[in-house]
Amino acid sequence: MTGFFAYLKKELWEQLMTMKAVIICILFFLLGIISPIGAKYAPEVISRLTKDSITIQMADPTYLDAFAQFFKNLSQLGVIIFVIVFGNVLSQELTKGSLIIPMSKGLSMKAVIHAKFIALVFYWTAALAVSFLSCAIYTRILFSEINLEGVAILLLGSWIFGVFLISLIIFSNILCRGGYISLLLIAGCVGVLFLLNLLPDVRDYLPLKLVGVDVASALINQDYSFSKSGAVTCMLIVAFLLISHICAADKRKFCN
Amino acid sequence: MMNMSELLLVLAPVVLVEIVLAVLALISIFKTHGCRNGNKTVWAVIVIFVQILGPIVYFLFGKGDGNQQ
Numbered sequence: 194m195t196g197f198f199a200y201l202k203k204e205l206w207e208q209l210m211t212m213k214a215v216i217i218c219i220l221f222f223l224l225g226i227i228s229p230i231g232a233k234y235a236p237e238v239i240s241r242l243t244k245d246s247i248t249i250q251m252a253d254p255t256y257l258d259a260f261a262q263f264f265k266n267l268s269q270l271g272v273i274i275f276v277i278v279f280g281n282v283l284s285q286e287l288t289k290g291s292l293i294i295p296m297s298k299g300l301s302m303k304a305v306i307h308a309k310f311i312a313l314v315f316y317w318t319a320a321l322a323v324s325f326l327s328c329a330i331y332t333r334i335l336f337s338e339i340n341l342e343g344v345a346i347l348l349l350g351s352w353i354f355g356v357f358l359i360s361l362i363i364f365s366n367i368l369c370r371g372g373y374i375s376l377l378l379i380a381g382c383v384g385v386l387f388l389l390n391l392l393p394d395v396r397d398y399l400p401l402k403l404v405g406v407d408v409a410s411a412l413i414n415q416d417y418s419f420s421k422s423g424a425v426t427c428m429l430i431v432a433f434l435l436i437s438h439i440c441a442a443d444k445r446k447f448c449n
Numbered sequence: 450m451m452n453m454s455e456l457l458l459v460l461a462p463v464v465l466v467e468i469v470l471a472v473l474a475l476i477s478i479f480k481t482h483g484c485r486n487g488n489k490t491v492w493a494v495i496v497i498f499v500q501i502l503g504p505i506v507y508f509l510f511g512k513g514d515g516n517q518q
Contacts, residue, residue, distance in 0.1 A: 212473070212508040219466055220505070230459055278509065334458065 197304040200295065204312040213278050214316050220274050221320040225327030228263035229256075233335045256339045259332040260347075261408040267324065267351055268404035272358060275317065279359075280376045283309055283366035302441035306363055310434065313359040321352055343412045350403035350419050357400050357426045360433040367437045400426040467501050474504035481513040 208214040236251040243249055283305075286292050292305065325348060333339045361382055365375040390401050402422035411417035474496040478484065484492050484507075492511045496503045 211512065212477075215473075216505055216508055219470065223463070223466065223501075226459075226462060331458075335455075 196295075196300040197308055200300060200304055201308040201311055204308050205315065208279075208312060208316060214319070217275065217278055217316060217320045218323050221271060221324035222327045224266050224271055224274075225263065225324035226331045228266055228328050229259035229331040229335050232258040232262045254336075256332050256336045257409040257412055259328065259336065260344065260412060263325075263328045264347055264351065264404070264406075264408045267321075268354065271320075271324065272355065272404075275320065275355065276358060276362065276376070276379055279313055279316070280362060280379065281366065281373075282313065283363060284369060284375050287366070303438055306367070306434065306437050306441060310359060310363055313362065314356055317355045317359060318352065321348065321355065340412075343415050343417065346417055346419075347406065347408060347411065350406070350417075350423070353423055353426050354400055354403040357430050360430040360437075364433040364437050367440045397421050398425045400429065463501070470501065470504035471496055474507045477512060478507070483513050484511045485513060486510055 232254045236254060239251070240249060292300075296302070296305075325344075329339065329341065358379070361379050362375070365378040365382075369375040369378055386399055386401050389395055390399055390405070396402065398421050400422060403419050403426060406417055406419075475493060478489050478492050478496065483489075492507050495511075496507050499506070
């Protein structure tokens with residue numbers, strides 16, 4: 194357990210020193226402010242781009258548009274940025290051989306996996322908090338009116354989806370040695386999820402349901418529920434971590 | 450139409466982020482022993498002239514392994 198805490202501390206510190214954590218926070222901050230700005234000024238920009246002979250009637254943007262844009266950006270661009278920045282967090286160490294020394298001193302591969310997972314979950318939570326706070330502050334300034342009721346459950350959905358992707362990153366890093374191959378595996382898994390999403394019977398059980406919600410309608414009607422997809426996603430997170438543990442038993446030979 | 454205060458509100462954080470990132474990246478370039486995927490001059494030019502994305506790309510793909518001079 195001491196090894197785990199020491200490695201967790203090292204991991205949190207390393208992501209900070211390599212600037213990855215700072216970059217993620219800055220990018221998520223920009224992602225947060227882009228959403229209300231885009232929602233506020235997009236109709237004006239579109240109306241200026243069209244010619245005088247064409248009239249486009251657009252409803253005045255509200256804070257709901259800003260939140261809809263925010264959750265859309267978060268589930269697409271945000272997730273892609275996070276996977277690119279942290280996609281090779283474990284495979285890099287395995288290929289460089291930097292785990293050999295700590296493991297020869299008794300650190301188990303299980304502790305490494307747990308520490309990496311918790312460090313990434315910590316940075317995902319921090320990035321989500323920075324992003325949402327910047328979005329909420331800018332929405333308040335630009336739209337004057339803001340209602341945060343129901344936003345927490347949508348944020349929780351995005352958070353669980355992010356944790357699911359982190360478990361997928363750990364799993365793919367353990368399974369594949371090269372950084373780019375593990376990124377391809379993650380993309381492949383997400384591709385399979387999109388294909389499964391085409392089937393109406395299983396759609397409600399997929400992790401994509403957590404982030405594929407109509408935000409404006411969910412906030413107005415307060416009818417958003419993801420109990421099925423949330424439960425399935427939590428099971429998938431545990432399954433990916435368990436498979437990683439099983440594969441890591443062989444990986445120890447690889448590290449030595 | 451955007452007025453001056455709205456324009457400042459939109460641009461100020463972006464400019465601030467750009468300046469902070471560029472300064473941090475330049476310090477890192479000149480302090481570390483070598484850069485990955487290119488030499489120091491190329492990375493310095495990218496960091497200075499490619500707004501926001503330049504420093505981010507440098508930290509992700511160009512930063513050396515931390516051997517400080």
